[in-house]
Amino acid sequence: MLKKTVVDGKGGKVVLMDSITKVNADDEGAVVVSASHGGTSSGEFALEVPLKLVVFNDAGGGKDDAGIAALEMLQGRGVAAATVAHTSGRIGDSLDMWENGVLSHVNAKAQELGLSDGDEVRDKLTNLVT
Numbered sequence: 001m002l003k004k005t006v007v008d009g010k011g012g013k014v015v016l017m018d019s020i021t022k023v024n025a026d027d028e029g030a031v032v033v034s035a036s037h038g039g040t041s042s043g044e045f046a047l048e049v050p051l052k053l054v055v056f057n058d059a060g061g062g063k064d065d066a067g068i069a070a071l072e073m074l075q076g077r078g079v080a081a082a083t084v085a086h087t088s089g090r091i092g093d094s095l096d097m098w099e100n101g102v103l104s105h106v107n108a109k110a111q112e113l114g115l116s117d118g119d120e121v122r123d124k125l126t127n128l129v130t
Helices: 040-046 063-076 094-100 108-112 121-129
Strands: 003-009 012-017 031-037 053-057 081-084 103-106
Touching: 003 121, 012 094, 012 121, 031 040, 031 094, 031 121, 040 063, 053 063, 053 121, 063 081, 063 103, 063 108, 081 108, 094 121
Parallel strands: 012 031, 031 053, 053 081
Antiparallel strands: 003 012, 081 103
């Protein structure tokens, strides 16, 4: 299971992880690209460590938008969060999300960082931390 820092700049680092369950204290302040779905259970893991931004896979939305429910939950806790379209990045594969991902949903805190639906993940997040 991949966990790897791909960018380390003056504005922080970008860490890829195939599962949000791998987040730990070493990731504090990082931008995390997690290939987990964006449901509330994933959001709970993201709250364990103060992150600059967390990106999930939208998992196709799911019933009642369960695949993106973490975004609203994290917004309520002041955490920037976004999802990658499942059609652009494979769920469970953070490297594919990094290389090919396109943002599909962003919460207001992520918008404050300059993220928008349709942004290419690698370009936008690299610019965010360099």
